[in-house]
Amino acid sequence: MLVLAMGAARAADALPSWNDGKARQAIVDFVKRVTTKGGKDFVPSAARIAVFDNDGTLWAEQPMYFQLAFALDRVKALAPQRPEWKDKEPFASLLKGDLKAALAGGEHAILEIVLATHANMTTEAFEKVVRDWLATAKHPKTGRPYNEMIYQPMVELLRYLRANGFKTYIVSGGGIEFMRPWVERAYGIPPEQVIGSTIKTKFEMRDGKPVIVRLPEVDLISDKEGKPVAINKFIGRRPILAFGNSDGDLQMLQWTAAGGGARFIGIVRHTDADREWAYDRNSSIGRLDKALDEAKAKGWTVVDMKNDWKTIFPSKSK
């Protein structure tokens, strides 16, 4: 009894932004099972791989994916150097301020915008562009920098897992080099534990100095079936814990769940229209439909933002 009570106290200390409920309890129970030496579910520290989606799981994704907001801002910034965009969709509509018309072309239009704004520069130049944007851009609803629109309970969860010998990874559909400049500070996850979509790059010498240049060509889309593919490629072993929030994460969750031994599968469900947003089956961003059905069928842990989280975002930085 005393030991259990102490365990609960420690969990409350480690996860202060989580309400005492089923979700927190499931996390704490799982961590205890895999870290108890001699227990039947014990997993050596080296094999405690935990993977997290980013958009909608570690930070917000409304009213649009933040990387898309970045790309739109970049179109505006680059427009003076690209006069041809005035007559070329989706750029023309975008520059007129008609986002709806610009995005009417669907995924193809978005891809064009992303490649036009993310490529044809060195990796170093791109990193600077991302850092500069984060330092100035503000979220349209909250007015906060985008890298403060992260979920405090998830930051605590990442820290709690690492304190228990886990290696925490991001496996996002977002661009790998869009995330790497800021996620270490935001989540404590180093660049080499960030997996995401990639565009092709090439190595070349410029004035005797080696550079890596970003090419306007898709390499790997780390979404849906691409997530387990990316996990296998980058990590080379199967995670024992996975967290997502949408159908784009389903295959990653399935791949993780199908490994032998103890597994934890979690889904962040957006249920809090007041403090964040409420959306699932009918959302065009972060649609949670099939994965929600599978979570119910398989007994995965569904985190209800409204009820499970005491706070959503970190307290404001000074």
Added chain:
Amino acid sequence: MLVLAMGAARAADALPSWNDGKARQAIVDFVKRVTTKGGKDFVPSAARIAVFDNDGTLWAEQPMYFQLAFALDRVKALAPQRPEWKDKEPFASLLKGDLKAALAGGEHAILEIVLATHANMTTEAFEKVVRDWLATAKHPKTGRPYNEMIYQPMVELLRYLRANGFKTYIVSGGGIEFMRPWVERAYGIPPEQVIGSTIKTKFEMRDGKPVIVRLPEVDLISDKEGKPVAINKFIGRRPILAFGNSDGDLQMLQWTAAGGGARFIGIVRHTDADREWAYDRNSSIGRLDKALDEAKAKGWTVVDMKNDWKTIFPSKSK
């Protein structure tokens, strides 16, 4: 004086298979510089990324790349299921025992052999094939298992670096999934710190169970210009130490050297025809020509196997 003498004693303890010479001294000096808190070259542990080529740098690569030996053995093993190979090059010559004729097609022939033997199975099945091969195949010259043809001084160097807060990576032209099953035991390098060439894979459900299937299509060749590209993609930050042995490593060495701050660039030179092999500028395997010139011009550390290493391979396992 006393402190210096103690440092030398510790280096001898940590690197017992290295002779007391310039190469060992250069390594020890570098490690001291980047780990001395408050020193001008101090690098925080998280940024101490060290990358190592594999073939010819961590294990031998003569008389042919070991992965090619694996592929040739696989052709023989698979031949009964592939009757069409009897009339199809390069397989026909190979099955007749005429290796020279089989490889007359150069890189294209090798690629055909590799794709035919490395793809069209799940990642789990491939891992088992690699493990089974290593458990039975023997090196033609020494009669030892291939995973004992590793360089003991380099194993010590990897361990010494990790003991000094470095994160050690393999960046090989070899196949990533050919290395991952055995390198942790051989070198202490976990699967997620192994980077290599990749073929494409796809996720699918088979009888309700998710699998990842290896496809006969090249994804990334992690050689020459592909090495810095792979480092940037998988690690996302620049190493401070790099070790190679051939011109295939040159761009990785250049990329590492071009970073700001203290850098260590090392080359293993095969100079020991008695205990290992002696080859460099004129070898078709592991040719060391341009990189040797650049090493001399830039003052990189060239390890002379014959003179710098007390022992080459680990003592035989029982």
